[in-house]
Amino acid sequence: MSRLGSYFIFLGTLFRNREKLRVYLGLILNECVSIGVGSIFIVALVNTFIGxxxxxxxxxxxxxxxxxxxxxxxxxxxxTILELAPTLSCIVLAGKVGSNIAGELGTMRITEQIDALEVMGINSSSYLVLPKVIASILMFPLLVIMAAFLSILGGYIAGTLAGVISPEDYVSGLRFEYKPFGVTFALIKTVVFAFLISTISAYQGYNVRGGALEVGSASTSAVTNSCIAVVAADFILTQLLLT
Known part of the structure; x- marks a missing residue:
């Protein structure tokens, strides 16, 4: 079976034999803190300077x-709104969040913690992966909104301090022919990117076989494959929604 086929089968296991909702709530909140709060600094720093x-x-x-x-x-x-904030931020998050997800699940696999969950009758893929996917879908858009704001603010600060544009001209340019659908498009892209990054990284880590070396390889593959998926999805969504 191809890796793409096994990936889709893995996605199907996330929704079988799920635990009760209250079990997931605490897990999702913990993942939101880890994914969202833990990524604020790097996303803010990168996008401010990019702007x-x-x-x-x-x-x-x-x-x-x-x-x-x-x-x-x-x-x-x-x-910023159409490309830099959603795409660049998600590529940065693929490196930080994606590698963390793959490394965490890979370590749990080689230390037989996942096998222990299966022995207890728990659907380990749903219990471990689904909260990460939901938390990513919830937190990535918030991070991208922050990224877009800071990128535009960074452009304002750099432009006015360097003397290349006056504050009045900058504000005037921000208001000129503004199209609200740009924000909707950016958030749609971000949700798709969040799903791809979290599920691809989880798939790589969950299916690790071997030892510490294989966990490192899985983390590398998770980041590489996630970035490829992000840029491919970026092109497809742009063709579908903006043409």
Missing amino acids: AVTCVQTAYNLTNPFVPKNIIALIVRDS
């Missing part, structure tokens, strides 16, 4: 004196 760099580089390339300065803010806004 700053985008603003300065855009200003550097706009050499035509007939192009209004507020176009700089418009480019920062649209590139």
Whole structure:
């Protein structure tokens, strides 16, 4: 059986023989803290500087004196909302959250903790993986909203301090021809990315066989495969929703 087929079979096991809802609530809250709160710093730092760099580089390339300065803010806004905040943030989260999920489940597999759950009659994939998937779907959009805000703010701070754009022009550019669907599109992408990253990473870690070396390989594969899935899904969703 192909790895893609076994991946879809693994997804099906998440929804069989589930525990009671109250059992999952505590697990989901713990995962929300681990995935969401634990990722705030890296997501905030990366996106703030990305917004700053985008603003300065855009200003550097706009050499035509007939192009209004507020176009700089418009480019920062649209590139941030449509692409940089959701896609770049999720690639960063694939490295942090994805490797953590794969490493945690892989360690549980080689230390036979997953086998112990199965012996007790618990559906280990649903018990261990489903809370991580739900928490990712809940927390990734919140992180991306924060990322978009900080990226635009970073562009504002860098642009005004560097003198490439005035505060008035920046605010004017942010308001110019604003399309609200951009935010909806970014959140749709983020939910899809969250599902892909969490399930692919869980699949890699859950199916580890061997020892510590294999756990490390599974974490590497989880990040690599998640990033590939994110960029592929990004292209497909863009074709479906923006054309």
